[in-house]
Amino acid sequence: MSAVDAVPVLELKGLSKAFGGLRAVRGVSLKIMPGDRKAIIGPNGAGKTTLFNLITGILPATSGRVLLFGNDVTRWPSHRRTALGMARTFQVTSLFPRLTVLDNVLLAITGRRASKFVMWRFLSSYRDVYDKAHELLERAAFLDRKDTEVRYLSHGEQRQLEIVLGLASDPDILLLDEPAAGLSSGESAEMARFLQKLDRKMAILLIEHDMDIVFDVADDISVLHFGEVLESGTAERIRSSAKVQEIYLGTG
Numbered sequence: 001m002s003a004v005d006a007v008p009v010l011e012l013k014g015l016s017k018a019f020g021g022l023r024a025v026r027g028v029s030l031k032i033m034p035g036d037r038k039a040i041i042g043p044n045g046a047g048k049t050t051l052f053n054l055i056t057g058i059l060p061a062t063s064g065r066v067l068l069f070g071n072d073v074t075r076w077p078s079h080r081r082t083a084l085g086m087a088r089t090f091q092v093t094s095l096f097p098r099l100t101v102l103d104n105v106l107l108a109i110t111g112r113r114a115s116k117f118v119m120w121r122f123l124s125s126y127r128d129v130y131d132k133a134h135e136l137l138e139r140a141a142f143l144d145r146k147d148t149e150v151r152y153l154s155h156g157e158q159r160q161l162e163i164v165l166g167l168a169s170d171p172d173i174l175l176l177d178e179p180a181a182g183l184s185s186g187e188s189a190e191m192a193r194f195l196q197k198l199d200r201k202m203a204i205l206l207i208e209h210d211m212d213i214v215f216d217v218a219d220d221i222s223v224l225h226f227g228e229v230l231e232s233g234t235a236e237r238i239r240s241s242a243k244v245q246e247i248y249l250g251t252g
């Protein structure tokens with residue numbers, strides 16, 4: 001393995017966020033290597049969404065650093081992080097319900113042209129954009145539903161489609177904030193299968209309350225509690241951790 005391969009896709013160093021006196025995220029450090037599938041779990045109010053917003057650049061950090069491929073992006077706006085290879089999901093509200101799945105993907109790709117210079121150069125014709133949309137849908141095993149209007153998809157499928165749109169920028173790392181939130185247990189299991197099938201070369205950082213989906217998708221899990229990483233390790237280690245059981249089940 002060369003030295004270039006050894007650069008983490010994403011690294012957090014002592015990342016913190018305070019809202020007035022409330023320290024929502026406290027000194028979080030972690031490293032994600034190419035293709036890693038990592039999860040951060042924690043109960044409601046643990047600071048998961050705040051951490052997600054710090055990583056993606058929606059909120060400024062109070063202290064600490066965010067590195068993308070070794071570049072300090074702590075003060076960078078979201079769109080510059082996207083251009084360097086970080087993607088996050090869109091909200092359901094960003095889907096066009098009366099347009100087909102394919103049209104939604106086409107719009108997501110062309111909408112990116114302005115912010116992603118590389119794509120602006122490569123996608124010089126409609127044919128290129130169309131081929132790119134096909135390829136994205138194929139990779140996500142969504143091609144069979146390309147002509148379906150989005151409003152006829154199940155809620156779970158719409159959540160998956162949001163993720164497909166996030167893949168339009170060909171990210172090296174995909175950040176997901178509670179992709180299974182609001183889904184039934186059957187839809188959550190489908191979401192887990194969908195995530196497992198995504199390109200293994202792409203790293204995934206999954207931020208999630210629901211432990212089951214995390215155990216199916218992530219190889220490495222960190223537990224956030226009152227803004228701090230309480231425990232890290234394999235699914236086995238997390239499952240058997242007394243500290244984790246205590247915060248999730250209130251036992252101890």
Ligand SMILES: Nc1ncnc2c1ncn2[C@@H]1O[C@H](COP(=O)(O)OP(=O)(O)O)[C@@H](O)[C@H]1O
Nearest residue numbers: 019022024042043044045046047048049050051
């Ligand atoms: N914009 C904000 N202003 C003030 N407090 C906030 C803000 N966003 C989140 N918080 C607080 O920070 C803590 C962590 O919230 P959040 O990151 O949403 O947790 P989680 O996603 O794990 O449920 C909570 O106590 C929440 O009330």
Ligand SMILES: [Mg+2]
Nearest residue numbers: 048049050178
């Ligand atoms: Mg949250």
